[in-house]
Amino acid sequence: MSLVRVLYILPALNFCGGMENYAMNYYRKIDKTRIQIDFITHTNLEMSFKNEIENLGGKVYQFPVFSIKNFNYIQKKIDEFFFTHKNTYSIIHCHMANAAYFYFKIAKKYGINIRILHSHQPSAADKITHKIRNYPLLYLGNKLATHRVACTELAGKFLFKNKPFIIIKNAIDAKKFNFNYNIRVELRKKLNLENKFVIGHIGRFCAQKNQKFLLEIFKEVLKKNKNAYLILIGDGEDKQKIKECIKNLNLMNKVKIIPPCENVNDYYQAFDTFVFPSLYEGLGIVLIEAQCAGLMVYTGNENIPKDVKVTSNLKFISLKESANIWADDILNNTNYIRKNHYEEIKKSGYDIDNEVKILENYYLSLINKS
Missing domain, CATH: 3.40.50.2000 (Glycogen Phosphorylase B;)
Incomplete structure (x- = not known):
């Protein structure tokens, strides 16, 4: 099997972000002779993990922070990205639930048939205005996902409702x-x-x-x-x-x-x-x-x-x-x-040395089925 390239969508890449540390814990340990991961982030903050990712063979792309005012601009940037990287990615794995709709809609257009939505939270947001903005986006992203992953039952049931999902734990080193x-x-x-x-x-x-x-x-x-x-x-x-x-x-x-x-x-x-x-x-x-x-x-x-x-x-x-x-x-x-x-x-299943094999096998099984 040729090298599988996976695209991660994350809000940021700094040392204290739980979502980012989840991604990095798996990225460091994954078998890079079979699977390589690239990252898109939406942040103005320093990307603490950028050098490490690049030293391990991955690529990091920095996009603007999401806001209602720049939705159209970001969609244009995403479309340009997938046009430039045609046939590069077999899997898109979105850790930003409120961004999934934009990515999945365009990824589908460019033939990426494995679109994983990952639930990391049991809430749409911590501010009421963000919740109002996010709920329709979560619904639409969930609709366009082909596969669903959560860190716990609580997070999975919140985002996916009655749709099936698997749990991949937030393992640590x-x-x-x-x-x-x-x-x-x-x-x-x-x-x-x-x-x-x-x-x-x-x-x-x-x-x-x-x-x-x-x-x-x-x-x-x-x-x-x-x-x-x-x-x-x-x-x-x-x-x-x-x-x-x-x-x-x-x-x-x-x-x-x-x-x-x-x-x-x-x-x-x-x-x-x-x-x-x-x-x-x-x-x-x-x-x-x-x-x-x-x-x-x-x-x-x-x-x-x-x-x-x-x-x-x-x-x-x-x-x-x-x-x-x-x-x-x-x-x-x-x-x-x-x-x-x-x-x-x-x-308890939270040691990365064991759990990374579950993620590897999951990606490869999706490729085999497709």
Whole structure:
């Protein structure tokens, strides 16, 4: 069989994006003698993974950010792309559900008969105006898809309703996230966090991730433990709002914002606990990573799939509970024994070394059938 070229559609390519990390985890491990992946992104942000992708033989194309005003322009760009790359791609795999309609309509026109729609979220958007825009686009994209994939049942049933889909898990390179005491000591010393109680959070700064509530939780933690410190790793449209919130809560000396970075796995080692009060997630890949690193992990009980609990270290707390209740739970579980959870991650199907074979076989089986 000749080399199969797959085209991925993603919103961005930065270190802290869950969708991007999903794609990169599989891309790094996939057998590139049989399958090569190229990427189209719709972003103004720095594309952190661009050099790595190109060094591995892939190509990266940057398109404008989607907006209602530029729909026609973007459709023109997509058409030009497929015209220029006639007969290049056997499969288009769209991870941006609200962009699928535009891509699938034009990909079909140019003879790409395998059009995979991937559901990563159990919600159309976090803003009501975006939901209104997205619902018809999700419907039309779903209609033009030939195959459907989801990270969990929750995400799949949201987007695909009664249409059949398969689950391919948000697997991680588990060995990278195993608890490492030496890295912990070295990084905490570098960050001047020795003898501190460090709460960690990794995620895009946006309404979905609910960082304002996280800051309220941290404020309550500080009332009971003056030695506490919060690290936020990420970037995004609400970054300035979060900075203002930190200032308004008088937390400037207790909260550190770190830009998306390549060695994010090292920061899990430096944390003492991981708090992620997201409003909704298709899975929440950072929750798997944090458990792998042996951390106590706290997340919302609403719209987070229960599949994400793969160790006894993860606890669900309702977002309807007060910040004080969250703080008490966090502080009541500080004396746990930190250990590796690699075997549990592997057994649960979240280790990339095993799961990448499922994706490879899926692509190749679709090619054989076509």
